[in-house]
Amino acid sequence: MFFFDPTYFLVIIGLIISMAASSYVNRTFHHYDSYRSQSNQTGSDAARFILSQSGIQDVGVQAISGDLTDNYNGQTKVLSLSESTANSTSVAAIGVAAHECGHAVQDHVNYWPMRLRTALVPAANLGSMLSLPIIIVGVLLSYNTTLIHIGIFLFSLALLFQLVTLPVEFNASRRALKILSDGQVLTPTEVPMVRKVLVAAALTYVAAALSTFLQLLRLVLLFGGNRDND
């Protein structure tokens, strides 16, 4: 069906951007993971301290297995830190723990972009699951434009989700840095190190959104027009 598809370069560019971002965050994280914080607090200690400082009493902190699997679950009110973050006293670990606390604070204050992001999860999952199959069926049914456009629309839901994720992630890091800047967990020289780790982590979300945008652009270039003459 497709003999030569130059738009595939868009996918490759997206892949390179994502790989570069992920290698940058890994390098940055591991660099600052070798700096012990002067307070000697672990990620878990820092998380508990920040939560109580923020007036949050109903969120539990637990350690889970895996590398950089840290997350906050608003449904269960559990802040999960990967073992390396939970038990490490490094500046990077405290930064990651503080970022997850940022999400707990967002939940606590009903930060609306976070609510919107949660509401978009089912649509985004449906979109990324069904868009390509529907486009393929549309192409096979002698370019059924209705099906193809539905497929492209579903794919754009996945992009929408990633775009809404950006302010939520940036905001969580901003909250984390603000809390850490008061000097009780990190020293003034350690805060810029955490900022670098959190900026690097945020870049991976930007790269993911950019790569999804390039894939959407490719779908539009390939299938977006009316192919009445084909």
Ligand SMILES: [Zn+2]
């Ligand atoms: Zn986050």
